[in-house]
Amino acid sequence: MVHARALLIPSLLLVATPAAAQQRAAELGPLLVQQPTVRAALDAARASELQIVEDQVRICEVEAPPFQEAKRAQMYAQLMRDAGLKNVRLDAEGNVIGERPGTDARPNLVMSAHLDTVFPPGTGVKVKREGRMLRGPGIGDDCRGLADLLGVARALNKGNVTTPGTITFVATVGEEGLGDLRGVRRLFAETLKGKIDRFVSIDGDGLGITYIATGSTRYRVTFKGPGGHSFGSFGTVSAVHALGRAITAIADFDVPTAPRTTFNVGRVGGGTSINAIASEAWMEVDLRSSDAQVLRSLETRFKQAVQDAATAENTRWRSQALTVTIDVVGQRPTGRTSATSAIVLAAVSATRALDLPVSYSEGSTDSNLPISLGIPAVTIDTGGRGSGVHTEHEAFDTTDAWKGTQRALLVAVVLAQP
Numbered sequence: 001m002v003h004a005r006a007l008l009i010p011s012l013l014l015v016a017t018p019a020a021a022q023q024r025a026a027e028l029g030p031l032l033v034q035q036p037t038v039r040a041a042l043d044a045a046r047a048s049e050l051q052i053v054e055d056q057v058r059i060c061e062v063e064a065p066p067f068q069e070a071k072r073a074q075m076y077a078q079l080m081r082d083a084g085l086k087n088v089r090l091d092a093e094g095n096v097i098g099e100r101p102g103t104d105a106r107p108n109l110v111m112s113a114h115l116d117t118v119f120p121p122g123t124g125v126k127v128k129r130e131g132r133m134l135r136g137p138g139i140g141d142d143c144r145g146l147a148d149l150l151g152v153a154r155a156l157n158k159g160n161v162t163t164p165g166t167i168t169f170v171a172t173v174g175e176e177g178l179g180d181l182r183g184v185r186r187l188f189a190e191t192l193k194g195k196i197d198r199f200v201s202i203d204g205d206g207l208g209i210t211y212i213a214t215g216s217t218r219y220r221v222t223f224k225g226p227g228g229h230s231f232g233s234f235g236t237v238s239a240v241h242a243l244g245r246a247i248t249a250i251a252d253f254d255v256p257t258a259p260r261t262t263f264n265v266g267r268v269g270g271g272t273s274i275n276a277i278a279s280e281a282w283m284e285v286d287l288r289s290s291d292a293q294v295l296r297s298l299e300t301r302f303k304q305a306v307q308d309a310a311t312a313e314n315t316r317w318r319s320q321a322l323t324v325t326i327d328v329v330g331q332r333p334t335g336r337t338s339a340t341s342a343i344v345l346a347a348v349s350a351t352r353a354l355d356l357p358v359s360y361s362e363g364s365t366d367s368n369l370p371i372s373l374g375i376p377a378v379t380i381d382t383g384g385r386g387s388g389v390h391t392e393h394e395a396f397d398t399t400d401a402w403k404g405t406q407r408a409l410l411v412a413v414v415l416a417q418p
Contacts, residue, residue, distance in 0.1 A: 025345040028414045029353030038413055041159025042354075042406050048151055048158075049402040053134070055079065056147035056396075057127045060139050065123070069094055069115040069173045076115065076146065076171050083153040085169055093186035096171040100153060100163075102416055107165040107197035109415045111152070111408070112366055113145030114175035114183070114203065118390050132398045140386035140396035144404075145202035146171055148382050151405045152412055163416035168192070175203075175366050178218065178284075180330040184366040188373060198343055198415045199370040199377040202408055204363065205386030205396065207351065210379040211344050212362035213371045214260070215295050215334030216288040221246065221306055223270075223313075225322045227279025237313050237322040239281035240271050246309035247283065250302065260362065261289035261298060284329070290362045292334045332364055333372035343376035343415065350410040356403060380404075380411060 032038050059079075064072040077096045080088045085098030096115070117123075117138035127136035149169050156167075172183030188196065204210070223239040223246075247265050255261040263285070270281025287302060289295040303326055310324040337344055339360070351358050363379060370377035383404015385397040 025342040026349050028346050028417065029349030029351070029410060032413055033353040033410060037159050037161045038410070039159075041155045041161050041409055044158035045151055045155035045405045045409050046402045048154060049398070049405070052147045052151040052402070052405060053398055055150050056139065056143045057129075057134065059146050060127050060136050060143035061125050063121065063123070063125055064116050064138070065119060065121045066116055066174070066177045066179050068121060072115050073171065073173070079150055080153070080169065083150045084157045085153055091186060091191040093183050093191070094173040095183045095187060095191065097191070098153070098169045100156065100167045100169065102163040102165045102167070104164055105166050107416065107418060108168055108192075108195055109165060109198045109200065109412060110168045110170055110187070110192065110196050111149060111200045111202065111412055112170040112172050112184070113149050113201065114142045114172045114366060115146065116173055116176045116179055117141075118176045119392070123392065133395055134398060135393070135395045137392050137394055139394055140205050140382070140384070141389050141394070142175070142203050144205070144382040144384060144396060144401065148202050148405050148408050152409045155405070155409055156412070161413060163413060164418050165197075165416040167412050167416050172366055178330055180218075181332060181366060181369050184369045188369060196370070196375060199367060199375055200411060200415065201366040201377075201379040202382055203365045203379050204381045205384050206359070206381040207356050207383060207404060207407065208359045208361040208381045209344065209347050209351070210361045210363045210365065210367065211337040211339060211341075212290050213333065213335045213368040214288050214290045214362050214364040215292060215368070216286055216330070216332045216364055217295065217299055217328060218287075218330035219285045219302070220282060220327045220329045221285065222280065222282045222325050222327075223310065223322060224280050224324075225278070227272075228277045230275040230277055233277055235317055236277050237317050237319045238277050239322065240278035242309050242313035242322055242324070243268065243270065243281040243283060245312050246306050249305040249309060250285070253298070253301065255298065256294060259289055259291040259294055261291070261294050263287050263298065263302070288364065290334055290336070295334060332368045335368065335371040337371055337377060341376060343378055346414045347378050347380060347411050350414050351407055354403065354406055354410060356407060380408060383407070
């Protein structure tokens with residue numbers, strides 16, 4: 001790549017007062033979009049939409065179940081090299097990392113998308129094309145985000161953009177399900193410890209900006225009893241019946257809509273035969289809220305409902321044989337980046353500079369971790385329109401999805417300023 005002069009606008013984010021930082025952050029997008037090299041890169045991002053879609057499909061047709069992302073990671077590492085990124089490598093957790101050096105190592109902006117899906121091994125991953133519509137598990141979440149990262153890297157090179165700070169591109173593992181953000185946790189605790197100044201995750205369809213981190217606590221609940229023959233041992237406590245009592249109670253929870261608070265029994269299992277009283281039954285439960293106190297309250301209610309279910313089953317059959325254990329299997333921290341912080345205003349300025357609508361949302365993404373650590377972080381959507389997320393019928397409409405790639409590129413350039 002032939003290096004042009006760095007797009008340096010002195011001290012636009014790190015200035016003397018928060019008010020000055022906010023004002024200047026709001027000016028960054030319109031200022032930088034006028035630069036010829038940035039304009040050329042934005043044009044390249046739009047022109048490369050067909051290649052981005054091809055990347056999206058290619059990535060999605062490689063399985064990446066929870067804790068089994070290695071095959072996709074190896075393929076993605078080569079795609080990073082092909083996109084011109086430097087020092088491409090995998091860390092000890094399996095994250096794929098590639099660098100686009102600036103004229104200085106700092107500020108270091110990390111832009112990320114996640115490799116993993118929620119789907120188990122053996123799920124069909126062949127993508128079906130219907131005009132501009134793509135259909136396949138994970139096609140939007142987060143294959144589009146991964147493709148956008150590559151599109152941004154290539155377009156910056158084609159536009160001959162040189163930034164003052166470094167942009168580090170990361171494809172993380174363990175964002176979904178029981179992965180519990182293990183990829184981004186490793187990134188901050190070890191791989192890039194102390195070297196990340198700003199963090200942007202690309203995740204979710206549309207053009208929203210997420211600065212509120214929805215926290216979650218995930219549990220595995222296991223009921224156990226003696227079991228027995230369904231006829232000969234009738235009257236023995238049943239682990240499955242206790243599980244049913246617990247699920248019924250949870251399903252009737254009344255939770256607030258503001259802050260948005262949710263619950264879900266996502267997986268259940270147990271029993272050995274239709275004519276056997278179950279000796280064991282389990283469920284995995286996801287509780288979420290963007291308010292830490294509300295989440296703690298929901299956790300308390302959940303635990304009480306589980307204990308009450310065990311008590312009710314024992315009482316029903318005058319027994320003490322049924323037991324229950326409640327294990328935490330995942331925790332995502334809550335938190336928020338201030339709506340008037342420099343990083344949020346910078347993302348907004350990039351969005352407005354491209355004449356795109358500004359909308360805000362809350363969610364649970366890789367950004368939860370840096371937000372909880374006090375590191376400036378946001379999540380931006382990919383562009384396009386998705387449906388059926390976390391189902392095998394997931395679909396992604398690529399119409400005008402290039403707008404998301406352009407926005408991601410301009411956000412990257414903005415946040416690579418000192």
